[in-house]
Amino acid sequence: MSDDEAPKAAGSTPPAEMMEGLYAELRALAGGYFKRQPEGHTLQPTALVHEAFLRLARQDPERFADREHFFAVAATAMRQILASHARKRRADKRGGKLAQVTLTNLSLEDPSTAVDLVALDDVLERLEKLNERQARVVEYRFFGGLTVPEIARVLGVSLTTVEKEWRRARAWLSMELGA
8 A cells, every 4th residue: 555545544633633733743753853964964854844744735634544644645755855855965066975874774773873865765766666565664664753553554564564574674775785
C-alpha cells in the first residue's frame, strides 16, 4: 500500500483538527533532524516544514487516515524536499563537501552524524524498486520520525514485520553504502 492509499481508521481524529495540531510536531521533527546535520546547512527547519506543510495542505485532508498516516506522507514530502535541496546545492558547488551515509547515520540513535541526502535518496530509490515496504520503513523512521508501532499501523502490518524489515533494510543499505 502506498502512503497515498492508507485506509481510513475508524474513530480517527477529524482531518481539519488533525492538520491544525500537526504543524508544531512537524517543526519539532525537522528541528531534531537538523540537529543531526553539520553546521551551515542552508535549508532551515522552518523552511522545510513550511514547504512540506504547503504540499500537504494542498491535499484533501480526508485522505489522511490518522496521525501516523499524515507523518508517513510528511516523511515522503520532507525526503523529496531535502533531497532536491541537496542536489541543487551539490550542483551549485560542483560536488560540495557532503558526509557519507553510514549505517550508523540511519540508526537514529546517534544524532551527531550527518547524512548525504543525495546518496540516501538514490539508495532509497533503488531499495524501493526491490522492496517498497522496506524503503517506506526507512523513510518513515528516518524522515518522519515514526516509531515502530506507528509504522506498523500505517503499513497495516505487525510490529515484528516492521522490525524485520528495518533490520533487513539497514543491512542492505549498509552494503550499498559501503558502511
